[in-house]
Amino acid sequence: MAGLLSRERIVAGPGFNRWLVPPAALAIHLSIGMAYGFSVFWLPLSKAIGITHSVACPADMSFLQQVVTTSCDWKISTLGWMFTLFFVFLGSSAAVFGRWLEHAGPRKAGVVAAFCWGGGFMISALGVQLHQIWLLWLGSGVIGGCGLGLGYISPVSTLIKWFPDRRGMATGMAIMGFGGGAMIGAPLADILMKHFATPTSVGVKETFITLGVIYFIAMLAGAFGYRVPPADWSVAPKVPRHRALTTQHAALRAEMITTRHVHVDVAWKTPQFWLLWWVLCLNVSAGIGVIGMSSPMIQEVFGGRLINLPGVPLSQLSEAQKAQVATIGASFAALLSLFNIAGRIGWASLSDYIGRKQTYFVFFVLGGCLYASVPTAGRSGIVPLFAGLFCLILTMYGGGFSTIPAYLADVFGTQFVGAIHGRLLTAWSAAGILGPVLVNYIREYQIDRGVPPAQAYNVTMYVLTGLLVLGFFCNLAVRPVAERYYMSDEELARERGLLAAGGRS
Amino acid sequence: MSQEDPSRGDGAGQWGLVALAWAAVGVPLLWGVWDTLMKAAKLFR
Numbered sequence: 001m002a003g004l005l006s007r008e009r010i011v012a013g014p015g016f017n018r019w020l021v022p023p024a025a026l027a028i029h030l031s032i033g034m035a036y037g038f039s040v041f042w043l044p045l046s047k048a049i050g051i052t053h054s055v056a057c058p059a060d061m062s063f064l065q066q067v068v069t070t071s072c073d074w075k076i077s078t079l080g081w082m083f084t085l086f087f088v089f090l091g092s093s094a095a096v097f098g099r100w101l102e103h104a105g106p107r108k109a110g111v112v113a114a115f116c117w118g119g120g121f122m123i124s125a126l127g128v129q130l131h132q133i134w135l136l137w138l139g140s141g142v143i144g145g146c147g148l149g150l151g152y153i154s155p156v157s158t159l160i161k162w163f164p165d166r167r168g169m170a171t172g173m174a175i176m177g178f179g180g181g182a183m184i185g186a187p188l189a190d191i192l193m194k195h196f197a198t199p200t201s202v203g204v205k206e207t208f209i210t211l212g213v214i215y216f217i218a219m220l221a222g223a224f225g226y227r228v229p230p231a232d233w234s235v236a237p238k239v240p241r242h243r244a245l246t247t248q249h250a251a252l253r254a255e256m257i258t259t260r261h262v263h264v265d266v267a268w269k270t271p272q273f274w275l276l277w278w279v280l281c282l283n284v285s286a287g288i289g290v291i292g293m294s295s296p297m298i299q300e301v302f303g304g305r306l307i308n309l310p311g312v313p314l315s316q317l318s319e320a321q322k323a324q325v326a327t328i329g330a331s332f333a334a335l336l337s338l339f340n341i342a343g344r345i346g347w348a349s350l351s352d353y354i355g356r357k358q359t360y361f362v363f364f365v366l367g368g369c370l371y372a373s374v375p376t377a378g379r380s381g382i383v384p385l386f387a388g389l390f391c392l393i394l395t396m397y398g399g400g401f402s403t404i405p406a407y408l409a410d411v412f413g414t415q416f417v418g419a420i421h422g423r424l425l426t427a428w429s430a431a432g433i434l435g436p437v438l439v440n441y442i443r444e445y446q447i448d449r450g451v452p453p454a455q456a457y458n459v460t461m462y463v464l465t466g467l468l469v470l471g472f473f474c475n476l477a478v479r480p481v482a483e484r485y486y487m488s489d490e491e492l493a494r495e496r497g498l499l500a501a502g503g504r505s
Numbered sequence: 506m507s508q509e510d511p512s513r514g515d516g517a518g519q520w521g522l523v524a525l526a527w528a529a530v531g532v533p534l535l536w537g538v539w540d541t542l543m544k545a546a547k548l549f550r
Contacts, residue, residue, distance in 0.1 A: 015519060016519075017519040017520065017522070017523050019523045019527075020519075020522060020523055020526055023523075023526035023527050023529065023530045023531075024526070026530040026534075027529070027530050030530060030533065030534065177530070177534075180534055180537060180538070183534070183537030183538060183540065183541050184533045184534065184536065184537035187537065187540045221529075225526065327547060328547060328548055330544065331544050331545050331546070331547040331548040332545075332548055334541045334544040334545045335541075335545035335548060337541060338538065338541055338542065338545065387548070
């Protein structure tokens with residue numbers, strides 16, 4: 001089995017078509033992308049005991065008792081901890097196991113990810129059966145979260161090596177899958193829960209088992225589809241003339257793309273690593289902040305206008321009207337998710353033409369202008385303008401994720417890009433905490449001081465704009481890595497020799 | 506593997522496999538996109 005998964009077994013043979021690698025990566029990313037869709041389980045799980053209604057726990061029940069109780073239902077806020085666990089363990093496992101992945105190869109990492117993610121669903125199913133929330137946290141949150149991290153970074157290095165001429169597009173295709181996974185998984189889970197629901201069960205346990213099996217198979221198929229290029233393989237770069245807009249632009253791009261390599265254990269000691277860490281963290285923090293408030297914001301800012309009752313604030317609508325507005329809010333969130341995945345492939349592909357640093361300049365300059373325009377768009381009362389701004393903002397949130405691996409490959413070389421990317425993903429974990437905390441704190445602070453809810457978002461948007469301004473300066477400061485950080489030819493040969501000891505490449 | 510191999514499959518079989526692999530991930534993704542588009546369409550009704 002170990003041999004079957006080893007790196008030497010997946011060195012591509014003659015005639016291998018490199019376009020087989022992106023769908024393999026997509027199979028894994030589409031599976032783990034379901035992490036974004038887990039909220040579809042919250043409502044049914046909050047009624048796992050009551051079935052038709054949620055059975056509230058006694059007010060004096062301690063947190064520990066709530067974790068192990070089988071007599072009352074879980075709160076949605078308790079279930080929501082799963083998201084935090086997902087992203088904390090995604091970042092941590094990517095950082096810890098990235099170095100291992102470079103040696104073990106993408107197939108072994110993909111298989112481990114499949115066991116973690118699929119197995120996590122099974123443990124969660126047991127948690128539902130026994131009504132033990134800690135089993136869900138452990139199964140999907142911790143073990144599944146490790147699967148997320150390994151699965152997320154498993155194809156990055158391989159794709160960049162297969163597509164040296166289109167690094168952005170190649171990683172963009174895979175990372176687009178992570179954004180799109182919930183689009184498949186959430187409605188599928190909904191269908192499955194309805195199918196499995198009985199008068200005595202909400203159908204989540206059976207849904208977890210079914211999804212676990214589906215994802216396990218899909219991820220194994222992806223992992224077994226991975227091939228790494230031989231060490232001596234290269235593709236003749238066919239850079240169209242229009243890619244380099246001017247001679248000066250071409251020189252600028254060339255300066256930012258190294259042909260040498262920085263060791264993963266050295267990379268994190270460079271200023272470039274931390275500048276890029278902040279670039280990702282700030283872009284993602286702002287994006288997460290916007291995603292979290294997009295649906296309530298459109299409802300509170302426009303209120304009755306969304307259902308042809310202009311001038312009627314949300315608070316004065318009837319319950320039925322509020323439900324209509326909430327449906328529109330959910331539709332808005334769905335629309336944003338489409339732009340999120342479009343941005344992942346679109347911006348990353350564009351970065352192959354205009355350069356990575358320039359792409360992030362667009363995110364921070366244009367993005368900053370868009371964030372700052374949202375309050376004005378809200379005051380204008382023009383819903384399409386408001387929605388359009390958010391859609392563009394979301395493309396840049398997605399684009400930030402998908403462009404960063406190619407940026408790292410440009411700055412640190414391709415030898416350890418998967419492991420370096422893994423360590424950089426801790427910025428995502430940090431942003432997962434920073435973004436929501438910042439948004440919620442600012443909003444509560446303003447509402448406590450009497451600011452109307454609809455206007456309480458304005459200051460938040462300006463603060464998020466401030467994050468992007470900081471990101472702009474971090475990106476501006478990114479320069480090529482100093483000579484002393486690069487691996488010498490001997491070190492590189494030794495490293496490649498270590499890989500060759502376990503394989504041909 | 507020779508340098509002249511630009512990683513493009515030599516035969517039709519490789520491209521057939523590529524089409525199959527892309528269909529395996531593309532069809533579910535398109536279904537998800539379609540489902541999301543239908544939900545998003547409510548915003549414009």
